[in-house]
Amino acid sequence: MTTDKTGPSASRRQFLTGAAAIGAGTVAATVARAAEPDPLITEVQSWASSFGDGVDATPYGLPIKFEDDVIRRNVEWLTADTISSINFTPIHALDGTITPAGCAFERHHSGAIELSKDDYRLMINGLVETPMVFTYADLERFPRENHVYFLECAANTGMEWAGAQLNGAQFTHGMIHNMEYSGIPVRTLLNEAGWSGEVEGKWLYVEGADASSNGRSIPLEKALDDCLVAIKANGEALRKEHGYPARLVVPGWEGNMWVKWIRRMEIMDGPVESREETSKYTDTLADGTSRKWTWVMDAKSVVTSPSPQAPITHGHGPVVITGMAWTGHGKITRVDVSKDGGKTWETARLAADSGDKALVRFYLDTEWNGEEWFLQSRAMDETGYVQPTKAQLREVRGLNSIYHNNCIQTWWVKPNGEAENVEVS
Amino acid sequence: MTTDKTGPSASRRQFLTGAAAIGAGTVAATVARAAEPDPLITEVQSWASSFGDGVDATPYGLPIKFEDDVIRRNVEWLTADTISSINFTPIHALDGTITPAGCAFERHHSGAIELSKDDYRLMINGLVETPMVFTYADLERFPRENHVYFLECAANTGMEWAGAQLNGAQFTHGMIHNMEYSGIPVRTLLNEAGWSGEVEGKWLYVEGADASSNGRSIPLEKALDDCLVAIKANGEALRKEHGYPARLVVPGWEGNMWVKWIRRMEIMDGPVESREETSKYTDTLADGTSRKWTWVMDAKSVVTSPSPQAPITHGHGPVVITGMAWTGHGKITRVDVSKDGGKTWETARLAADSGDKALVRFYLDTEWNGEEWFLQSRAMDETGYVQPTKAQLREVRGLNSIYHNNCIQTWWVKPNGEAENVEVS
Numbered sequence: 001m002t003t004d005k006t007g008p009s010a011s012r013r014q015f016l017t018g019a020a021a022i023g024a025g026t027v028a029a030t031v032a033r034a035a036e037p038d039p040l041i042t043e044v045q046s047w048a049s050s051f052g053d054g055v056d057a058t059p060y061g062l063p064i065k066f067e068d069d070v071i072r073r074n075v076e077w078l079t080a081d082t083i084s085s086i087n088f089t090p091i092h093a094l095d096g097t098i099t100p101a102g103c104a105f106e107r108h109h110s111g112a113i114e115l116s117k118d119d120y121r122l123m124i125n126g127l128v129e130t131p132m133v134f135t136y137a138d139l140e141r142f143p144r145e146n147h148v149y150f151l152e153c154a155a156n157t158g159m160e161w162a163g164a165q166l167n168g169a170q171f172t173h174g175m176i177h178n179m180e181y182s183g184i185p186v187r188t189l190l191n192e193a194g195w196s197g198e199v200e201g202k203w204l205y206v207e208g209a210d211a212s213s214n215g216r217s218i219p220l221e222k223a224l225d226d227c228l229v230a231i232k233a234n235g236e237a238l239r240k241e242h243g244y245p246a247r248l249v250v251p252g253w254e255g256n257m258w259v260k261w262i263r264r265m266e267i268m269d270g271p272v273e274s275r276e277e278t279s280k281y282t283d284t285l286a287d288g289t290s291r292k293w294t295w296v297m298d299a300k301s302v303v304t305s306p307s308p309q310a311p312i313t314h315g316h317g318p319v320v321i322t323g324m325a326w327t328g329h330g331k332i333t334r335v336d337v338s339k340d341g342g343k344t345w346e347t348a349r350l351a352a353d354s355g356d357k358a359l360v361r362f363y364l365d366t367e368w369n370g371e372e373w374f375l376q377s378r379a380m381d382e383t384g385y386v387q388p389t390k391a392q393l394r395e396v397r398g399l400n401s402i403y404h405n406n407c408i409q410t411w412w413v414k415p416n417g418e419a420e421n422v423e424v425s
Numbered sequence: 426m427t428t429d430k431t432g433p434s435a436s437r438r439q440f441l442t443g444a445a446a447i448g449a450g451t452v453a454a455t456v457a458r459a460a461e462p463d464p465l466i467t468e469v470q471s472w473a474s475s476f477g478d479g480v481d482a483t484p485y486g487l488p489i490k491f492e493d494d495v496i497r498r499n500v501e502w503l504t505a506d507t508i509s510s511i512n513f514t515p516i517h518a519l520d521g522t523i524t525p526a527g528c529a530f531e532r533h534h535s536g537a538i539e540l541s542k543d544d545y546r547l548m549i550n551g552l553v554e555t556p557m558v559f560t561y562a563d564l565e566r567f568p569r570e571n572h573v574y575f576l577e578c579a580a581n582t583g584m585e586w587a588g589a590q591l592n593g594a595q596f597t598h599g600m601i602h603n604m605e606y607s608g609i610p611v612r613t614l615l616n617e618a619g620w621s622g623e624v625e626g627k628w629l630y631v632e633g634a635d636a637s638s639n640g641r642s643i644p645l646e647k648a649l650d651d652c653l654v655a656i657k658a659n660g661e662a663l664r665k666e667h668g669y670p671a672r673l674v675v676p677g678w679e680g681n682m683w684v685k686w687i688r689r690m691e692i693m694d695g696p697v698e699s700r701e702e703t704s705k706y707t708d709t710l711a712d713g714t715s716r717k718w719t720w721v722m723d724a725k726s727v728v729t730s731p732s733p734q735a736p737i738t739h740g741h742g743p744v745v746i747t748g749m750a751w752t753g754h755g756k757i758t759r760v761d762v763s764k765d766g767g768k769t770w771e772t773a774r775l776a777a778d779s780g781d782k783a784l785v786r787f788y789l790d791t792e793w794n795g796e797e798w799f800l801q802s803r804a805m806d807e808t809g810y811v812q813p814t815k816a817q818l819r820e821v822r823g824l825n826s827i828y829h830n831n832c833i834q835t836w837w838v839k840p841n842g843e844a845e846n847v848e849v850s
Contacts, residue, residue, distance in 0.1 A: 051636055052536025054507025059496045060488060061527045066541050071484045094660040096571045097608035098523060102486045103661065111477025116491050132450065137739040143790040146521045146776040182520035182786075211476055234659070235519040236528065240489040241478070312563040320569065351571040362606075365568040401823040415634070421627025 009248035050184075063102070069093075069264040072103050075171060078159075083111035084212075084424035086153070088174030091302070092309040095322065096351075097148070097178055097359045101239050107153055107255065109212035112356065115261050120245050122189075124228065126266035127192025127202065136245050139231060142184040142192075147228070147251070150178040150326045152297045154254035154281055154403040160390070161401050164410075166422040169307040172409060172421060174227045176326070178359035180235065182248050183228030186265065190224070195267055203271045206248055209261035216257045217271035218250065222295075226251045229262060252328030252357035253295040254403070256281050286398025299387050300406035301325035301335050301362070301379035312368060312417035321348075321364040327381035328357060334380045335362040341374030341410060342389065348377070373413035374424050390423060474655055487525070494518075497528050500596060503584075508536035509637075511578070513599030516727070517734040521776075522573070522603055522746065522784045523529035526664050529602035532578055532680065534637035534701075537666040540686050545670050547614075547654065551691035552627065554619025561670055564656060567609040567617075572653070572676070573783045575603040575751045577722045579679035579706055579828035585815070586826050589835075589846040594732040597834060597846060601751070603784035605660065606674050608653030615649070624649065628696045629672055634686035641682045642696035643675065647720075649740065651676045654687060675755030677782040678720040679828070681706050711823025724812050725831035726750035726760050726787070726804035737793060737842035746773075746789040752806035753782060759805045760787040766799030766835060766849035767814065773802070799849050815848060 063070065072087035079085040089105040106112070115235040120325040125131040151413075153175035159165045166172050186204070202220040207213040218227070228352045230238065238244045243260025249258045256276055271277070283291040303323040306312050312319055332354040336345040348362035361379070378387040390407035397404075412422040456701040468681065497512035504510040514530040524530075531537070542561040550556040555791070578600035583780045591597050611629070627645040632638040653674040655663065663669045668685025675682040681701055696702070708716040728748040731737050737744060750757045757779040759772040773787035787802070815832035822829075837847040 030513065051508045052533065052538035054536060055497070055510045055512040055531050055533055055666070056499045056507045057537070057666075059493070061497065061531075061664050061666060063485060063662060064539065065668045067662045068667075070661060071427070072480070073484065074481045082481045083476045085480045087480040090635070093662075095569070095657040095661040096605045098605045098659045100526060100659050100661045102527065104486070106480050106486075109482055111479055113477035114489065117686070141739060141743045141745060143774075143788065146786055180521045180523045232520040234523045234525050235521040236495060236520075236525045237488060237492045239486050241480075241482075241486060244489045244491075290477070314566060318566045320566060349568075361571055363568065 070103060070104065073170060075166070082140050084109055086155070086175060088170045089145050089177055090170050090309075091174050091176070091304045091324065092169045092307050094304070095361065095362050097324070098234060099177035099179055101179065101234055101236070101242065104179065104242070105151075105153070105175050106241045107168050107175065108210070108241070109214050110210050112208045113261055114240060115209055115244065116149075117245045117256055122246065122262060123264040124189055124193040124266075125264070126205070127195060128190070128267055132193045134189070136231075139229065139246060142188050144182055144184050144231075145228065146180060146182050148178065148180045148355050149249060149251045150176060150357060150359045151249075151255045151258055152176040152326065154256055154294075154297075156409070157300075157405040158402040158410070160407070160409075161394075161399060161405055164423050167421050168309040169302055169304050169409075170309060173302040175255070176359075178326070179233040180418035181228060181230040182232035182235070183230035183246075183249060186229060186248075187224045188229040189229065189265070190267065201269065203268045205266045205268050205272050206259045206262060207264045208243070209258045209263040214256070214276055215272060215274040216259060216276055217268070217274065218257060220267065222250070222253070223265075250253075252297060252330075254281065254297060257295065281403060283397060283403050284400040286400065288400070294404055297326070298325035298406045299325070299329065299332065299379045299381040299385050299403070301332075301377040301387060302409050303337070303377050303411060304349055306375065306413055306417070306419050307411050308419045309419060312413065312421055316369045317367060319366060319368040321366060321375065322362065323377050324359045324361055325354075325377070325379035326351075326357075326359045327379065327385070329385065330356055330382045332360045332379055333382050335360075336378050336380075337362075337364045338376040338378075339373040342376055342408065345378070368413075369417045372415060372423070373411075375411045375413055375419070378408050391425070444772045450754065482531050495528060497530065498595060500591070509534055511580070511600060513595045514602055515595050515734075516599050516601070516729050516749065516791050517594045517732050519729070520786065521657060522749070522786050524602035524604055526604065526659055526661070526667065529604065529667070530576075530578070530600050531637070531666045532600065533666070534639050535635050538635045538686055539665060540634055540669065542670045547671065547687060548689040549614055549618040549691075550689065551614070551630070551693050552620060553692055557618045559614070561656075564609055564654065564671065567613050569607055569609050569656075570653065571605060571607050573603065573605045573780050574674060574676045575601060575782060575784045576680045576683055577725075577751065579603040579681055579719075579722075582725075582830040582832070582834070583827040585832070586819075586824055586830055587614035589848045590708065591846070592846050593734040594727055594729050594834075595734060598727040600680070601784075603751075604657040604658040606653060607657035607660070608655035608674055611652040611654060611673075612649045614654065614690070615692065626694065628689045628693045630686045630693050630697050631682075631687060632689045633668070633684045634688040639681070639684055639701055640697060640699040641684060641701055642693070642699065643682060645692065647675070647678070648690075675721060677755075679706065679722060706828060708822060709825040710827050711825065713825070719829055722751070722753035723829070723831045724750070724752035724754065724757065724804045724806040724810050726757075726802040726812060727834050728762070728800050728836060731800065731838055731844050733846060736844055737838065741794045742792060744791060744793040746791060746800070747787065748802050749784045749786055750779075750802070751782075751784045752804065752810070755781055755807045757785045757804050758807050760785075761803050762787075762789045763799040763801040763803075767801055767833065770803070776819075793838075795840045797840060798836075800836045800838055800844070801833050801846070803833050816850070
């Protein structure tokens, strides 16, 4: 009943027949529903020797203890303290597209604050007819929408500009999550306050209720287009760390703009040029100048398994390569996978049609027989954009950037099945 | 900043201008970005007087303490003990379509067992070429699929046959959840073991590793069509209580067939007629005879808010009526809402196109001014089927049933905004 970890290459069918051969001999008698106790059946039935837990065991259901390692993780050396830091989604251990809130990435600028619905207020002011302050109960009275969107921090993969630094998809690509948001369109709230109808040159300044306020200026056109004030994620209240009770959703744009604990939106004649959009969240180029207003997250993908935290442990033969892809420009149309560091490519299978500005899961069902792989994935989106190599990105952007690194990632899969973060030239 | 709870009927705009009028006077100065501290701004900014929690506060992120009541709940008198009982999803407090695993319905027949991936085995036997036993690692090597499906217990709404018994959508309709499953098609596993290709008259008997084994016979045609052996729900490992590490997914069919801790699948010449498909999970009719093989969950819907656990507390004016609909026959095409116990109907807005055998969220954005409502919803699916009234259902099925009650639900919304489970004739 254990798999052959060292056997020669074989077709799936041959492999798995091999894998089950021990069982196959033993179970033969069961085909005719054995009258005598079959030792294998007896073993299988021994799994259930006693009663389990009742339905009232836990108020809020938690992952089983065997999954204790599938959690958000911090990287201590990244920041001076944890109230202004980052934790990473364990993407190497997940499948599908929905990120469970319990293990979904967080980035705080001054810690996660506790704000009750009763205390919550959202002000709309600036170039509006009637400045307004809404309670949480007011928000619930507006028509709301549901959409699945990815949120990616602009700094995701940011430590990789300088080389292959962090050994695990969780740490290189885990500043991302993908949830179903329920919220009120920003346009509905602005309409309520009465705005002029002028979009050209107008901006919406948004700030949160945490000490950092994390103020960001958003072109009014984007705010009116698809931004939401979200009150639920994956059907339930936002977690405290995700901005309970309400946060901004800015589909396809960098996560820093998704202001948490949102307390104010002001229509203005220009951008504020706040700390978060000048000294931070701009891209320093090779010549020392900076790009700003780089909001949209370009098409990107990563293989989540095999990867350094998800090595191949089951021996030779069939293996599923899987990962995820996303683009702030709409939909992913194709993902390719390379085993030889980008020399040749195979088109992966998308598990479902890509949603708009949402994660899509890809699979390549293939064989591995102990050969070395330099495993890569590259995403393409509906604009025709192709995810670039690290070399291509460095050519344009230099080496001084932190943000917006959407380069192709390489995992070196070794003959023993372990994987490592590497660069290929 | 509080809402007018007793004011006369008004348009949304009038209402909310009224609601914000106190603020409007106070904030006027902020339009020009007041040089002097504005009292309202000062109040709003006081929300952030200190730092919050760091990113390493919890290994697995939990709901904020203010949401402590949004949990699965048991009904003590329903069953003799909790290892053979039910808890209910707090659907009255959720939005969107995804059910977070942490508050998703469970039904155990002999308690939730703890089975590690290392100890896990799945046997395939019966009318196959090579009986096989797969390890969990084997399962991960097969091509897998992702689909969002609802799971509804056949007994959902079962206590309502006799009258309007339970006061809350959680208890009348909460034996349901809707998750994104990642799993291996049953057909792939059967192909691996080699079966004859004969479908007619063949059945798949499936059992779990818990003490109850919960064995169920499934027509082979269904098993081959869309059933999965799921290893993830909403991207992460199944919870222990949902069958960790693997469960059967039987899209659109009653939840009891979604065998948890799945340990064996046997192709047979006929059904086993196990306890779970004879004395249980059959429908006793008026004449004392029973319908069996009633697997498909017919189209159904329920208003989740307002409802007894989610009363209207915000006073008169705009209100969002919301709920969810589903059908085991494919897609929901329309949901209507009635405020007068089914005399007149308005078509609700679907938040998104219905998935196949998945929950869809509906909204009716409307006004409430203290009048009495007899609030109902009725779902229609792509087969043309219309969700029946309780009277229509009783006419065909009598009063002795427990299972498959998909009747239209009525909430009596009272002038004070509270709601109660009632029947209308």
